[in-house]
Amino acid sequence: MGARHTSRVVASLLGLAVLAGIGYALRWRSNPTPCPYSQRVWIDLPRPGITRTRVRTLLxxxxxxxxxELGPGTGYYTGAIAQSVEPNGTVHAVDVQQAMVDHLRTRMRKRGRRTVQPIRGDGRRLPYPDDSFDAAYLVLVLGEIPEQGRALAELERVLEPGGRLVVGESLPDPHFVGFGTLRRRAERHGLEFEDRVGTRGSYYARFAVAPSPPT
Known part of the structure; x- marks a missing residue:
């Protein structure tokens, strides 16, 4: 009886833990917020479906x-992209959390990545003039922004005509944005779909700003 009772208690506790996890994920999904700095260990874990190599290939x-780079966090992808634009290019890494910005600045300095410029900013109000960038990317970030359409419009604004945008999404991220939803929103804000790699639940999609008409 003792062993059976213990098993039932353990099973009940596991069931409650699963329900609590689901409830937390649903609340997080309905209230888009970035991963807090205190939980940064999770954003440095390996990402098999959305690798550094894949984002660099598509971008x-x-x-x-x-x-x-919008929403770099602690810089999981930043160093690989920064290396590709050396010696004279720059990666402007914009994050809404100052703690992430400070962490990234220290990390890139230790790795000698002087092309990276971390800055605090909001994806809905990017602190750059029109046509500032050749390309942009964000991975597991779009769903954390309360106004996704506004963020996509800002990205289109700061990209030069013909500029490239790569968006990465993957389950089980509670803020996962499906490809169909992403494409509709992106095209609504002047971004043209070009390519996609990966699977339905883990993918990169590439868009481009329409080129300027010939004069």
């Missing part, structure tokens, strides 16, 4: 280019 960063 095609080139030496001398100006690249925008």
């Amino acid at each position: 095609e960063p080139r030496p001398g280019e100006r690249i925008l």
Whole structure:
């Protein structure tokens, strides 16, 4: 009886933990917020479906280019992209949390990535003039922004005509944005779909700003 009772208690506790986890994920999804700095350990874990190599391949960063990274966190992707634009390019890494910005600045300095410029900013109000960047990317970030359409419109604004945008999404991120939803929202704000790699639940999608009409 003792063993059976213990098993039932353990099973009940596990069931409650699962329900609590689901409830937390649903609340987080309905209230978009970035991963807090105190939980940064999770954003440095390996990401098999949305790797550094894949984002670099699809983004095609080139030496001398100006690249925008929105929501870099602690810099999981930043160093790889920064290396691709050296020696004269720059990666402007914009994060809404000052603690992430400070962490990224220290991390990039230790790695000798002088092309990275971390800055605090909001994806809905980017602190740059029109046509500032050759390309931009964000991974597991769009769903954390309360006004996704506004963020996409801002990205289109700061990209030069013909500029490239890569968006990465993957389950089980509670803020996961499906490809169909992403494409509709992006195209609504002047971004043209170009390519996609990955699976339905873990993918990168590439868009471009329409080029300027010939004069």
